Amino acid sequence: MGKGRQDEVDGAGHLRNGGFDYNVDSKDLALVNLLREDARRSYAELGLSVGLSADAVRIRLDRLVSAGYIRFVTLVDPALVGKLTRVSIGVTTSGPPELFASWAQEQAEVIHLVRTLGSFTFFGEFVSANDLEAHRFVCEKLQSAPGVVSAECWPMLRVEKWREDTRSPSVDRSVLEQVSWSDDDRELLRELSASPRIQFRELAERLDRPYGVVRRRAMTLLSAGVVRSTIVTNELLVDHSHLAILLVKGDQRAKSLLLAQPAVTIMSSSTGSRQFVGEVRAESRAGLAALEQELRNPDSGVADVELLIQVAVDKLPASFKF
Numbered sequence: 001m002g003k004g005r006q007d008e009v010d011g012a013g014h015l016r017n018g019g020f021d022y023n024v025d026s027k028d029l030a031l032v033n034l035l036r037e038d039a040r041r042s043y044a045e046l047g048l049s050v051g052l053s054a055d056a057v058r059i060r061l062d063r064l065v066s067a068g069y070i071r072f073v074t075l076v077d078p079a080l081v082g083k084l085t086r087v088s089i090g091v092t093t094s095g096p097p098e099l100f101a102s103w104a105q106e107q108a109e110v111i112h113l114v115r116t117l118g119s120f121t122f123f124g125e126f127v128s129a130n131d132l133e134a135h136r137f138v139c140e141k142l143q144s145a146p147g148v149v150s151a152e153c154w155p156m157l158r159v160e161k162w163r164e165d166t167r168s169p170s171v172d173r174s175v176l177e178q179v180s181w182s183d184d185d186r187e188l189l190r191e192l193s194a195s196p197r198i199q200f201r202e203l204a205e206r207l208d209r210p211y212g213v214v215r216r217r218a219m220t221l222l223s224a225g226v227v228r229s230t231i232v233t234n235e236l237l238v239d240h241s242h243l244a245i246l247l248v249k250g251d252q253r254a255k256s257l258l259l260a261q262p263a264v265t266i267m268s269s270s271t272g273s274r275q276f277v278g279e280v281r282a283e284s285r286a287g288l289a290a291l292e293q294e295l296r297n298p299d300s301g302v303a304d305v306e307l308l309i310q311v312a313v314d315k316l317p318a319s320f321k322f
Contacts, residue, residue: 024069024238027052028060032070032233035061039072039196039229040222069238071316072196075228076189077171080181083127085134086156088270088277089142090120090247090308092149097121099146101314109137113315116245116308120152123245123308124315131155154270154277161259161267161278171226179224188217189227196229232316241281244288245308248276253301263291280307 030050034041043054043061050057064070078086093100097115100122104110113124128134134155142151191198191206198206204214221227235241246264248254258264258276267278282288288307295305 024064028064029238031057031060032064032231032238035070035072035231036233037230039231068234068313070231070233072231073229073316074189074192074196075230076193077226078127080171080176080226081186081189082129085128085131086159086268087126087128087134088154088156088268089122089124089126089138090152090154091122091124091142092119092151093121093147094149095147097147100148103145104315107141109141110315112317113313114243114245114310115312115314116310118245118306118308120308122314123310125317152273154272154274156268156270156277159266159268160255160276161264175224175226179220179226181226185217185221185226188214188221192218192227192229234313234316235281242283242285242288243310244280244282245310246276246278246280247274247306247308248278248295248302249274249304250276250300250302253299254295254303255301257295257300257302261291261294263287285309 027050031046034046034049043057046052047054047057052060061070065072078084091100101113101115104113104122104124107126109126109128111125111127113122115121116123126134126137128137134153138151138153142148187207188203191203195203200215200218201211203218204211207214222229235243246258246267248258255269255276258267258278261280263280263282265279265281267276269275270277280288280291282291288309292305292307294300295302
């Protein structure tokens with residue numbers, strides 16, 4: 001996705017990007033769904049599933065990536081590579097938003113960024129090795145970034161609910177014991193993260209290790225869910241969804257309500273001014289408004305709720321550099 005770019009979509013579902021006009025059809029959507037399950041599927045395998053040649057599949061996917069609809073990623077639990085602190089951030093900026101968006105694109109710590117309507121200009125997420133490093137990132141980088149007027153942070157205590165196709169997996173320690181997780185695996189994950197669709201033979205060459213050993217190890221980690229090859233999509237463009245960031249102050253009753261609500265697709269328990277931070281999805285603005293009213297019920301355990309309407313995606317949720 002281009003730095004700081006805001007794409008325009010017309011009523012027919014066309015993306016206009018600097019003169020480039022691309023229409024997502026049923027075959028594109030079928031490819032997207034297949035890649036969400038496994039982004040390492042070959043062009044030939046994908047073609048057989050949707051009735052296209054391998055070359056036609058490659059051309060379509062190249063267009064989808066170039067237009068900013070999708071991004072191939074290898075999702076890794078940040079804790080596996082020493083990123084133990086995850087923080088949600090709300091940022092208020094002044095002046096052209098493209099300045100801050102371009103800056104955020106260059107920050108390895110920032111793994112997700114959207115533009116929002118509400119009390120914040122941007123909402124995002126970043127990862128750090130620990131709380132002290134997170135504090136340094138905020139003080140030494142974020143607060144002095146172009147256009148930043150103010151920023152608020154909500155450190156994640158626990159990811160309570162997430163969509164596997166948009167967030168890094170949280171790997172149970174027992175799984176790591178079963179696959180005999182070792183320090184050698186980190187280099188393998190680094191290469192898979194940098195090149196999600198890399199062929200195992202090329203991966204073995206980069207690691208200077210036997211092909212058979214690398215293939216078996218990679219397949220073991222993929223099968224166990226330690227690492228996941230998928231795509232993330234710009235749903236504002238692909239599905240024309242109405243998305244909003246959800247900020248909630250409340251008690252355990254509020255937590256139960258949010259977990260049971262299908263419209264709430266992602267949620268984490270946090271510290272700070274809000275106890276729960278997440279994302280909601282609806283078919284219309286009216287659906288978002290109805291959800292907000294439901295959460296404001298006096299018996300819901302919600303003391304306060306705010307929805308930040310997502311208007312553009314500047315950095316798709318993805319794995320991070322390590």
